[in-house]
Amino acid sequence: MRNTIDQNFRSLAPTASEKFRIRVLPFIVFAVFLLGVPLLGPSRTALSLMNQIGIFVVFALSYNMLLGRGGLLSFGHAVYFGLGGYAAVHMMRAVEGAETGILAGFPVFFVPIAGFAVGALAGAIIGWPSCRRAGTPFAMISLGIAELIAASGFMFASIFGGETGISGDRTKGPDFLYLSLKSTSDVYVFIAFWCFVAMIAMYAFTRTPLGKMSEATRDNPERVQFVGYDPQRVRYLVFIFAGGFAGLAGGMSAVNYEIFTPEALSLAPSGMVLLMAYIGGTRHFAGPILGAVVLTYMQSNLSDYSEAWLLYLGLLFVAIVMFAPDGIVGVIDKVVAGLPDAGSTYLGNKLTSAVGCLLMLAGLIVIVEAAVRYSNGYGEVFEPFGLHLGMGNFLTYVLAFGPMALGVAMLRWVSKREEL
Amino acid sequence: MSVSAVELTNVRKNFGPAKIIQGVNLSIKKGERHAIIGPNGAGKSTLFNLISGMYTLSDGSVALNGAVISGRKPFEINRMGLSRSFQVSNIFANMTVRENVRCGVLYSMGYGYSFWRNIGRLKELQEKTLEILEMVGLADKANLSAALLPYADQRTLEVAITIAGGAEVILLDEPTAGMSHSETDRAVELIEKATKGKTLLIVEHDMGVVFGLADRISVLVYGEIIATGKPSEIRGNAKVREAYLGDEADALEEGAV
Numbered sequence: 001m002r003n004t005i006d007q008n009f010r011s012l013a014p015t016a017s018e019k020f021r022i023r024v025l026p027f028i029v030f031a032v033f034l035l036g037v038p039l040l041g042p043s044r045t046a047l048s049l050m051n052q053i054g055i056f057v058v059f060a061l062s063y064n065m066l067l068g069r070g071g072l073l074s075f076g077h078a079v080y081f082g083l084g085g086y087a088a089v090h091m092m093r094a095v096e097g098a099e100t101g102i103l104a105g106f107p108v109f110f111v112p113i114a115g116f117a118v119g120a121l122a123g124a125i126i127g128w129p130s131c132r133r134a135g136t137p138f139a140m141i142s143l144g145i146a147e148l149i150a151a152s153g154f155m156f157a158s159i160f161g162g163e164t165g166i167s168g169d170r171t172k173g174p175d176f177l178y179l180s181l182k183s184t185s186d187v188y189v190f191i192a193f194w195c196f197v198a199m200i201a202m203y204a205f206t207r208t209p210l211g212k213m214s215e216a217t218r219d220n221p222e223r224v225q226f227v228g229y230d231p232q233r234v235r236y237l238v239f240i241f242a243g244g245f246a247g248l249a250g251g252m253s254a255v256n257y258e259i260f261t262p263e264a265l266s267l268a269p270s271g272m273v274l275l276m277a278y279i280g281g282t283r284h285f286a287g288p289i290l291g292a293v294v295l296t297y298m299q300s301n302l303s304d305y306s307e308a309w310l311l312y313l314g315l316l317f318v319a320i321v322m323f324a325p326d327g328i329v330g331v332i333d334k335v336v337a338g339l340p341d342a343g344s345t346y347l348g349n350k351l352t353s354a355v356g357c358l359l360m361l362a363g364l365i366v367i368v369e370a371a372v373r374y375s376n377g378y379g380e381v382f383e384p385f386g387l388h389l390g391m392g393n394f395l396t397y398v399l400a401f402g403p404m405a406l407g408v409a410m411l412r413w414v415s416k417r418e419e420l
Numbered sequence: 421m422s423v424s425a426v427e428l429t430n431v432r433k434n435f436g437p438a439k440i441i442q443g444v445n446l447s448i449k450k451g452e453r454h455a456i457i458g459p460n461g462a463g464k465s466t467l468f469n470l471i472s473g474m475y476t477l478s479d480g481s482v483a484l485n486g487a488v489i490s491g492r493k494p495f496e497i498n499r500m501g502l503s504r505s506f507q508v509s510n511i512f513a514n515m516t517v518r519e520n521v522r523c524g525v526l527y528s529m530g531y532g533y534s535f536w537r538n539i540g541r542l543k544e545l546q547e548k549t550l551e552i553l554e555m556v557g558l559a560d561k562a563n564l565s566a567a568l569l570p571y572a573d574q575r576t577l578e579v580a581i582t583i584a585g586g587a588e589v590i591l592l593d594e595p596t597a598g599m600s601h602s603e604t605d606r607a608v609e610l611i612e613k614a615t616k617g618k619t620l621l622i623v624e625h626d627m628g629v630v631f632g633l634a635d636r637i638s639v640l641v642y643g644e645i646i647a648t649g650k651p652s653e654i655r656g657n658a659k660v661r662e663a664y665l666g667d668e669a670d671a672l673e674e675g676a677v
Contacts, residue, residue, distance in 0.1 A: 014563075204538070205535060207538055207539055207540060208534060208535045208536065208537055208538065208539055209526055209531040209532070209533070209534045209535070209537060209539055209542075210533045210534060210535040211535065211539075212519070212522070212523070212526075212539055213523065213526065213533070215512075215514070215515070216512050216515070216523050219512050219513060219514050219515070220510065220511075220512055220513075222474075222510065223506075223510045223511070223512065223581070224495075224523075225473075225493070225494035225495045225498065226472065226494055226495075226498050226503060226504055226582075227498065227503075227523050227524045227526070227527060227581065227584070227585055228495055228498045228499045228526075228527030228528065228585060229495055229526075229527060229533075230493070230495045233533065234533070237533055237535070241535070
């Protein structure tokens, strides 16, 4: 018995092929995917959605350096995104205005570097007072600074351009590798490149001494001190990097949209990036990536289908916090981990849970959509599949609360069975 | 005469009106194994917290190899060569056993806050980590999550992290608390091996461990040291016997055997 336990412990050490599968293969697959997208001949809309996603993937990953790896809950991460973005816009304008010199020969392709530098600089300045404490003080200070910077954004018009913001032109300046950045597909190459580079850099960061000590400081700041590390310093350095990568994402955004407004510094995008990281899953490197994909998609597409999409987003967030604190990737990870020695009961349970969740969602959609149309007062009625679901219709309530109750019952049934 | 490894001069600590440590003078020689015993609430852990920099002193001073360390931050004191363990296991629960020990080694190997090196490629670091894991007997559990370790192994890991940085002065706070007899024996063996040639300051309730391990013993009662001396001297000290009433006097007797 003892022997088999020891063997099991040993077998937990990742082998070379496992290391490759976990640490290298995902990036190869991702690179292939990025290179493959243009070959599929996507529409302009699809490409610009991909560009948007690429920006938010980098932004959400940078946020997770703080939240997931560092245990630092920030309510103002958009400050670094915004400042980096503004730096990039100003850089683009400088390139446009320059007749000669270094700037005139500077390809806009590399503008995100300026975003990184300014984001990191802002992190170095703002992080100095705010990284002294973790936990609630850190969160509160980040909120205060976000308010402060956003307010300044509207006040100092010469830098931030006031309400209308500042715009640049990405097509000016020299081309880089025949990329004039005039077309959406050129911008796709630009975004894909920086997204990939930033992703690899941030993954590599998790495997450095500083990255590891960041996790140690998150879990046990007291113990860290007694192995020679200053938890303040660890947090501060991580904060600078997180600011830098957020600034890089801002730079990507500046090139993509060619405009930046003080809105970008505000609490709204700070909250959005928090949702992305959390919904995707903060404990996994892939979490924020998936979160960015899902939320950007919801933001741009779901909003076409339903004006209540923010309500669904809020419910999704609350549901994740309550029932799946490790996020969507955490759920997937758990289900997959159970697969190798899964019996039919396991699959049955998971399938039943999935169907239960879908039923609850269906019931929820019925009541929300019916209610939204009713409260708008235009006499519009929710009419899925030719049904007429007004608020006065009894069928509406049957279709709303019936599936919800059934869904809840199914989930309860599964959780009872799993307890056995 | 050489400088003491640890020198406490008139150390006092008050929490509001409560005087927890009331003027402790203690000198620990280099290479000595020194135990601090005393009834519950005597201030033993507080004394450790004062020496290691977790608490600030109300008065007095602490010196490490002649250099004053009181007033410095815990991580500075640690870098100067003093490392401590905790009474309650204070490990990195989300990490594997190997990663835990590696955290202990990292700074002493000079990798500090490096963000340009791949931690998996640092050969010296891996070797040193493995060496420590093998010494404490946790090598075959290296890839297990620290939170899943049995209690006695967690205590061992606590000691492993403490000695990993190669500090010359080691403070152990009740390393055998809550262990069975056989586990305690193994723990004592480990402590002897791991602190060979180093200065050891240990707080311990198990008198068998104390009398078996220590070169000298100090008895702390209500924040004051009432006696310091060789185990044989402490055994025969009337004041000490008085402070230890009932069962604990028997325990003292047992330890003397």
